[in-house]
Amino acid sequence: MEQVSAARKAMSMEQRQQLASFWNGPLQWDVAMGAHCTLRAGGPAEALLVASTLPELCRLIGWLEGQAIRWRVIGRGSNILVGSQGFAGVLITLGGEFCDIRRGGSGSAQPGMETVRVGAGCFAGKLVGWCARNGLAGLEFMAGIPGSIGGAVSMNAGAWGGEIGALVEAVTFVDRHGQVHEMARQELAISYRRLRPLDSELCGAVVVEAALALKQGDPQEILDRCRDLIARRRAKQPSGVASAGSFFKNPPGDSAGRLIEAAGLKGLQRGGALVSTKHANFIVNTGSATAADITELMREVQDRVYRFSGILLEPEVHLL
Numbered sequence: 001m002e003q004v005s006a007a008r009k010a011m012s013m014e015q016r017q018q019l020a021s022f023w024n025g026p027l028q029w030d031v032a033m034g035a036h037c038t039l040r041a042g043g044p045a046e047a048l049l050v051a052s053t054l055p056e057l058c059r060l061i062g063w064l065e066g067q068a069i070r071w072r073v074i075g076r077g078s079n080i081l082v083g084s085q086g087f088a089g090v091l092i093t094l095g096g097e098f099c100d101i102r103r104g105g106s107g108s109a110q111p112g113m114e115t116v117r118v119g120a121g122c123f124a125g126k127l128v129g130w131c132a133r134n135g136l137a138g139l140e141f142m143a144g145i146p147g148s149i150g151g152a153v154s155m156n157a158g159a160w161g162g163e164i165g166a167l168v169e170a171v172t173f174v175d176r177h178g179q180v181h182e183m184a185r186q187e188l189a190i191s192y193r194r195l196r197p198l199d200s201e202l203c204g205a206v207v208v209e210a211a212l213a214l215k216q217g218d219p220q221e222i223l224d225r226c227r228d229l230i231a232r233r234r235a236k237q238p239s240g241v242a243s244a245g246s247f248f249k250n251p252p253g254d255s256a257g258r259l260i261e262a263a264g265l266k267g268l269q270r271g272g273a274l275v276s277t278k279h280a281n282f283i284v285n286t287g288s289a290t291a292a293d294i295t296e297l298m299r300e301v302q303d304r305v306y307r308f309s310g311i312l313l314e315p316e317v318h319l320l
């Protein structure tokens with residue numbers, strides 16, 4: 001695991017003291033991010049904190065922007081890699097009231113449909129289970145996708161032909177001035193592994209809540225579909241190893257896994273990072289991989305796939 005001392009320090013001692021004095025929630029300094037990412041590798045973040053309420057999140061963002069401190073909201077770390085040099089700034093996760101799930105609110109309320117409002121900090125798996133128990137169908141494709149709803153919405157996570165963006169009625173964001181905006185579906189740009197407000201002024205805004213349109217259904221049937229998809233996932237993908245799921249996006253009309261396998265790269269290894277022999281689009285940490293091993297392997301795969309097929313694979317994993 002990378003050393004904390006390798007980090008660039010973005011905050012002055014005075015800024016650290018100010019943050020420590022006004023922040024009442026959990027706050028850690030110089031945090032090795034391998035412990036907070038499913039790839040189990042990554043350099044240190046200067047500060048990692050948990051925001052539990054909307055007012056404290058808005059105030060924090062306003063302060064960070066005012067101090068020109070680099071910051072970013074992350075979810076459960078299942079699709080990020082912090083480089084070995086570390087993240088010079090503040091990483092924010094969402095807990096407390098951001099984990100709530102509630103029925104109703106504004107929404108389409110079409111016959112047979114229900115709107116569920118879910119906080120961005122909620123585990124995706126918790127929402128999938130809650131929907132099954134409450135007889136609400138539509139999210140089964142998410143069964144087995146780790147991470148938070150904020151991560152899933154901003155990544156437009158998907159599987160088996162479904163995408164969370166297709167269910168979104170509205171998303172509530174906090175912008176860089178700490179202002180809250182609820183954007184209806186038609187105000188959003190939704191594309192492959194990306195969901196953003198159309199208004200470019202809101203670029204980089206934080207997802208704090210999503211309203212999803214779900215269909216009433218039979219709880220047992222929903223549960224059975226979830227179980228079936230989890231079993232199919234286990235059969236196809238490496239399990240019990242550290243990864244970030246599919247490492248590269250699928251290029252239009254093709255699959256990254258097929259291209260990597262066709263280029264003969266299954267089993268390619270750099271340090272402790274390995275191209276899975278079970279699913280070529282998974283880069284796995286065999287135990288001792290550093291972020292540098294993973295990025296070196298990523299570049300080698302990109303290079304060799306490009307030479308083999310003329311296609312440049314774009315990482316799905318966000319490199320911080």
Ligand SMILES: Cc1cc2nc3c(=O)[nH]c(=O)nc-3n(C[C@H](O)[C@H](O)[C@H](O)COP(=O)(O)OP(=O)(O)OC[C@H]3O[C@@H](n4cnc5c(N)ncnc54)[C@H](O)[C@@H]3O)c2cc1C
Pocket residue numbers: 038072073074075076077078079080094120144145146147148149150151152153154155156157158159205206207208243244245246318
């Ligand atoms: C074993 C495995 C299987 C996977 N299978 C799939 C799959 O089938 N389909 C799929 O799409 N993905 C899959 N993934 C990837 C990942 O689980 C999803 O992309 C997930 O939705 C990311 O959520 P997270 O909370 O972990 O986000 P993080 O990894 O923490 O963050 C991802 C990005 O979202 C941003 N972000 C997070 N929260 C917010 C927020 N509240 N507001 C604004 N931006 C935010 C972060 O800054 C970062 O840029 C898989 C991962 C693993 C490890």
